[in-house]
Amino acid sequence: MNGAMIVLILAFVATLALGVFARRGKQMDLEGWSVGSRGFGSLIVFLLLAGEIYTTFTFLGASGWAYAHGGAAYYILCYGALAYVISYWLAPAIWRYGTSKKLLTQPDWFISKYNNRLIGAVVAVIGIVAMVPYLELQLKGLGIIVEETSYGKIPSTLAIWVGALALTAYVVISGIHAAATNAIVKDVLVLIVVVGIGLYLPLHHSGSIDAMFHSVQNGHPGMLALSPGSYNTGWFISSIVLSSLGFFMWPHYFGAVYSSKNPRTFRRNAMLLPLYQLVLLFVFFIGFTALLVVPGLADGDMSLLAVARAELPSWIVGVVGAAGMFCALVPGAMLLTTCGTVIAKNVVQEVSPGAPPARIAIAAKICVPVVALVALFLLFQGGSAIVNLLLLGYAFVTQLLPSMLMTLRRNNPITAAGATAGMVVGAAVVAWLTISTSSASDVLGVLPPALQHINVGVVALVINIVVMIVVSLVTTSQNDTDATAERATVASPAG
Amino acid sequence: MSQTSRRYLHVSLACVPFVMMLVLTPFMNRTTPYVLGLPFLLFWIVLSVVMTSVCMFVVYQTDPANRDDADATTQVQS
Numbered sequence: 040m041n042g043a044m045i046v047l048i049l050a051f052v053a054t055l056a057l058g059v060f061a062r063r064g065k066q067m068d069l070e071g072w073s074v075g076s077r078g079f080g081s082l083i084v085f086l087l088l089a090g091e092i093y094t095t096f097t098f099l100g101a102s103g104w105a106y107a108h109g110g111a112a113y114y115i116l117c118y119g120a121l122a123y124v125i126s127y128w129l130a131p132a133i134w135r136y137g138t139s140k141k142l143l144t145q146p147d148w149f150i151s152k153y154n155n156r157l158i159g160a161v162v163a164v165i166g167i168v169a170m171v172p173y174l175e176l177q178l179k180g181l182g183i184i185v186e187e188t189s190y191g192k193i194p195s196t197l198a199i200w201v202g203a204l205a206l207t208a209y210v211v212i213s214g215i216h217a218a219a220t221n222a223i224v225k226d227v228l229v230l231i232v233v234v235g236i237g238l239y240l241p242l243h244h245s246g247s248i249d250a251m252f253h254s255v256q257n258g259h260p261g262m263l264a265l266s267p268g269s270y271n272t273g274w275f276i277s278s279i280v281l282s283s284l285g286f287f288m289w290p291h292y293f294g295a296v297y298s299s300k301n302p303r304t305f306r307r308n309a310m311l312l313p314l315y316q317l318v319l320l321f322v323f324f325i326g327f328t329a330l331l332v333v334p335g336l337a338d339g340d341m342s343l344l345a346v347a348r349a350e351l352p353s354w355i356v357g358v359v360g361a362a363g364m365f366c367a368l369v370p371g372a373m374l375l376t377t378c379g380t381v382i383a384k385n386v387v388q389e390v391s392p393g394a395p396p397a398r399i400a401i402a403a404k405i406c407v408p409v410v411a412l413v414a415l416f417l418l419f420q421g422g423s424a425i426v427n428l429l430l431l432g433y434a435f436v437t438q439l440l441p442s443m444l445m446t447l448r449r450n451n452p453i454t455a456a457g458a459t460a461g462m463v464v465g466a467a468v469v470a471w472l473t474i475s476t477s478s479a480s481d482v483l484g485v486l487p488p489a490l491q492h493i494n495v496g497v498v499a500l501v502i503n504i505v506v507m508i509v510v511s512l513v514t515t516s517q518n519d520t521d522a523t524a525e526r527a528t529v530a531s532p533a534g
Numbered sequence: 535m536s537q538t539s540r541r542y543l544h545v546s547l548a549c550v551p552f553v554m555m556l557v558l559t560p561f562m563n564r565t566t567p568y569v570l571g572l573p574f575l576l577f578w579i580v581l582s583v584v585m586t587s588v589c590m591f592v593v594y595q596t597d598p599a600n601r602d603d604a605d606a607t608t609q610v611q612s
Contacts (some may be wrong), residue, residue, distance in 0.1 A: 110563075113579045117555045120586040124548050128592060131599075249571035256565055256573070263565045263573035272560040279555060303600055310590035313551075313583050320580060 042135045044189050046357025047364070051205070054221055054368055058493075059218035069400040072214030073143050073380040074297040079219065083305045086222040087295040087373065088126075088308055089315060093229050094370045095180025098338045098363055105326030107339030109255075109262035111270035112147040112323060117279045120313040122286035129287060130296050130305035132447055136186050137297045144377070145293040145439075146385040152446035155455035156389065162439060163385040165466055166290035167378060169432035173289075174374045178203055181367035182346030187344040188360025190353070199418065206368055207411045210375040211404045215298060218372035225365035230318060232362040237321025240328040240350060247326065255327050281496045284435035291370075291377040379403040431469065438465035441504050454514040455509060461507025468499035494509025543591050551586040555579070 066076050079087070097115065104112035133148070140151050145166055150159035176446040181202045182195035206324055209217040245251035265272050286292070299305070322343070336342055345467055347359045383403035388394060394402075436487035444459035445451050562578040588591040594600060 110573075110575055113576055115584055116579050120551055120583045121555060124551055124586060124590060127548070127593065192585065247571065249568060252571065252573055261565065264575045272563055274557065276556050306594055306597065306600055310587050310594050313586040313590070317580065317583055320576075323576070401598045 041190060041192070041234065042352070042354030043357030043360060044192055045154070046354055047185060047189055047193070047360050050357075050361030050364055051201075051280075053224065054365060055205050055209065057220040057224060058205070058217035058368075058372065059212055061209070061220040062213040063511070065213075065216055067214070067400075069380070069384070069396060069403060070141075070143065072400060072403065073376055074294055075215050075219065076438045077138060077298060078300050079298045080300055081307065083219045084295065084299040084304045085221065085311070086226050086307055087218065087298070087303075088292075089226065089312060090218070090222055090295075090369050090373060095177055095367045096361060097319065097322070098229070098341060098366045099180055099183070101322040102326030102329065102343040103338075103340035105323045106329050106336070106342035108270050109259065110264045110266070111275065112277050112326065114275050114282070116316065116319055118282035119277065119284065119316045121283040123309045123312045125283065126287065127306055127309035130308075131302035133293065134299055134302045134305065135295045137293070142297060143294075145288075145290040145386050146381060148293065148446070149458070150385075152451070153442075153455040153458055155459075155522070158383050158455050158459045160389060161459050161463060163381050164255070164437060165435055165462065166381055169373050169408065169435040170290060170378055171414055171417065172432050174371055174378075174410070175369040175418045177371040178414060179418055181364060183341070183362035184344065184360050184367070186339065186496075187348065188356050188363070190348070192357075196419075202364070202368065202371075203274050203411050203415055205311075206371050206375060206409045210372050210379070211407050215294065215373070215376050218369050221365060222373065225362075225369045228358075228362045228365055229291075232359055233318055233321045233325075236347065236351065236355075236359065240332075240346060243350065244328055244332055251324070251328055251331065254331055259330070277497050279436060279442065281500075282433065284440050284500075285433045285496070288436040288439045288443065290381060290436075291373045294377045294380065295373070307475050341469045346476045375410060377406050379406040382406040382410070434469040434499060435466055437496050437500060438462045438469065442508055445507075452515070453511045456514040457507045457509075457511030459487065460510040461503045464506045465499045465503030468502050469495055472498065485531050540596060543596065547589040547593050550589045551582055554582040554585060 053146040065071055070076055075083075101112060101115050104115065108453075130349070136142070136151075137148065140147075142151060142249035144163075146162040149162045150156055160436055162259050178199050182199040185193050185198035185202075186195040213220075241248050245254055252263060265275055296305070325343050325346060329336075329346035333342065333345045336345055344363075346357050351359070383406055385401050387402045388399050439462055442453055442461055445453045445458070536559075559578065563575055565573045565575065567574055572580065
């Protein structure tokens with residue numbers, strides 16, 4: 040038993056206690072469980088929305104990208120900022136309509152706006168297919184973090200199982216409240232750890248940030264900017280566009296928005312969150328310092344943990360591990376809550392429409408361990424393909440964007456058939472491009488080099504929009520003819 | 535400020551981060567000069583993020599919606 044292990048075990052007990060006791064004094068019908076009875080204040084909503092900034096993907100990934108790909112990593116700073124600009128107008132709109140219609144999930148939005156139940160089922164399936172790999176990634180990250188920061192004393196498989204069990208237990212008990220209470224501890228811990236070691240490591244190793252960057256530039260000329268090749272400026276810009284558009288289309292984002300007490304929170308967040316995510320800058324510092332201290336790692340994602348182990352005392356490594364643990368569990372809790380709600384509300388209730396609300400609430404909780412087990416199964420089957428699955432998930436949820444944005448118009452010219460066809464074709468194109476080629480460059484070989492690395496999601500998005508418009512035009516004119524025919528036979532004036 | 539001119543102001547402010555990050559970044563893709571210890575491209579990205587917050591701050595302050603909603607909440611804004 041070393042210092043790191045003691046800290047890790049304490050943090051684990053803390054997260055479990057926070058998650059389980061979060062339900063005290065809270066209403067636990069489905070609305071209370073999935074969106075906190077729409078009563079969360081500014082701070083919690085801020086942290087739930089900021090939760091996206093620090094997942095294990097950013098914690099290990101941002102430093103890993105800086106370590107392995109240098110300047111390409113900067114895109115992580117950009118897409119969040121642009122997404123928050125859009126959120127200034129988008130989130131209050133989602134909130135206002137969602138609250139007035141008592142919506143709980145993202146599919147609910149589409150069902151209500153398009154007045155069609157099939158589209159809800161399609162959105163539910165796309166959302167779940169995207170969320171499961173995301174959850175898988177959090178669990179995988181948890182395993183790596185715990186194994187590394189316990190100096191191999193706690194094997195990754197054990198950490199994943201124990202983590203998944205704890206996650207399932209407190210999500211079943213407390214739902215979104217488990218994520219809310221843990222989010223507070225998580226952000227405080229991550230801020231301290233990231234800023235602390237992000238400043239300490241470069242200062243300790245090179246003397247100053249400036250000197251650290253100069254050493255990196257001397258050892259790897261051009262690495263601190265974008266280089267020609269796979270990660271060139273074309274890739275950089277298309278990735279920012281895709282990620283900032285996909286940002287809001289994650290089903291659990293809708294849950295976080297519905298949970299807010301008032302819409303003003305979102306507008307304030309839109310100005311605060313870009314600054315808040317600048318903390319990722321320190322994560323880059325860690326990744327670049329790792330390049331100087333522990334060069335030649337096969338897997339860049341291990342760079343933060345490797346440099347921490349090389350340079351810091353055991354108990355601080357434990358604190359880093361604890362921060363990483365929270366980074367996996369908070370988004371994990373949010374994802375599980377959303378998966379449970381979506382399956383219960385948009386699948387189970389569709390199949391048995393007569394079920395009383397209490398039974399739907401129970402169904403949501405039963406779905407939690409099931410989803411967790413599916414994620415665990417895929418995790419132990421899959422292996423390294425998970426990051427690709429996450430990018431696939433991102434491209435998937437982005438396919439919901441065009442028809443979502445159109446619902447914000449007062450007169451939506453898009454029909455339910457058009458919206459459904461667009462998102463199904465878009466998702467199919469994403470799947471096909473991802474499975475058949477690693478990037479769109481084979482398909483888009485004729486384009487100039489800067490555009491060749493354009494993200495597959497952007498290509499699919501364009502096809503999605505075309506299909507959506509064409510099918511809508513066809514079905515609208517059909518509806519018009521039907522309506523005219525109806526009017527002619529019934530001879531009643533149109534309402 | 536009239537509603538139309540406020541709308542123009544808000545749209546142009548919201549465009550600033552998009553132009554900085556998506557349009558101008560290819561021209562800023564260089565390591566030197568170092569600014570505030572950061573390689574130039576990273577400095578440019580950080581500046582863009584800071585400008586995002588500044589722009590959204592102005593939008594927030596000039597948006598009457600943030601006064602209307604105040605009635606619905608317990609918060610009092612001076």
